[in-house]
Amino acid sequence: MPKQARLSRIKLFRSYTINEAAEVSGVSPRTIRNWIEQGLHVMDGERPVLIRGDDLSKFIKKQREGRKVKTASDEFYCVCCKKARKAAEGFADCTIIGNRVKLTAFCEVCETVISKPITEARIPVISRTLALTVKRHEPTL
CATH class of the missing domain: 1.10.1660 (Multidrug-efflux Transporter Regulator; Chain: A; Domain 2)
Structure with a gap:
């Protein structure tokens, strides 16, 4: 089923x-x-x-x-908590591969790895509320 x-x-x-x-x-x-x-x-x-x-x-x-759970631009959905949560200590990693951007952080409550896809245009907006570490990777075949 x-x-x-x-x-x-x-x-x-x-x-x-x-x-x-x-x-x-x-x-x-x-x-x-x-x-x-x-x-x-x-x-x-x-x-x-x-x-x-x-x-x-x-x-x-x-x-x-x-x-469905709505999340703000600086929030993530935590699978363990089943709620919208902020990144622990306001830190997140931003990984850019080609035209795909993914934010990754730790849940502030349970410390589970949380992530979400975003658009590259949203990086400056999100960087106002989160301390981002941006990593750009070239796409491979």
């Missing part, structure tokens, strides 16, 4: 039973039942329980939006 439910196979104008909804979205029937308890709209209280495709798709998208 995938870690994320698949949206691409869900037909919006079709009704699904719990097992069919589980199959097209790539999750287990138990997950679909949990989603119903969490607020996934079902057509009515009769058996078999039917779920409209558009309701299933909207529910999955809403769940994904709820998990």
Whole structure:
């Protein structure tokens, strides 16, 4: 089973039973039942329980939006803390390889390595709030 439910196979104008909804979205029937308890709209209280495709798709998208974490320009997403965190002591490394730029630092709370991609134009803005060590590497084939 995938870690994320698949949206691409869900037909919006079709009704699904719990097992069919589980199959097209790539999750287990138990997950679909949990989603119903969490607020996934079902057509009515009769058996078999039917779920409209558009309701299933909207529910999955809403769940994904709820998990997103916004970060400021000087913040990183820490995988261990599962929150937006600042760089420890305000230090970060900036690695430029070709046209790709990556900031790397340590989490201020758990000291895990955290990183995020940025554009090269944002380096001066970020360097106002973080002490950056910029390293430029030539791309290799």
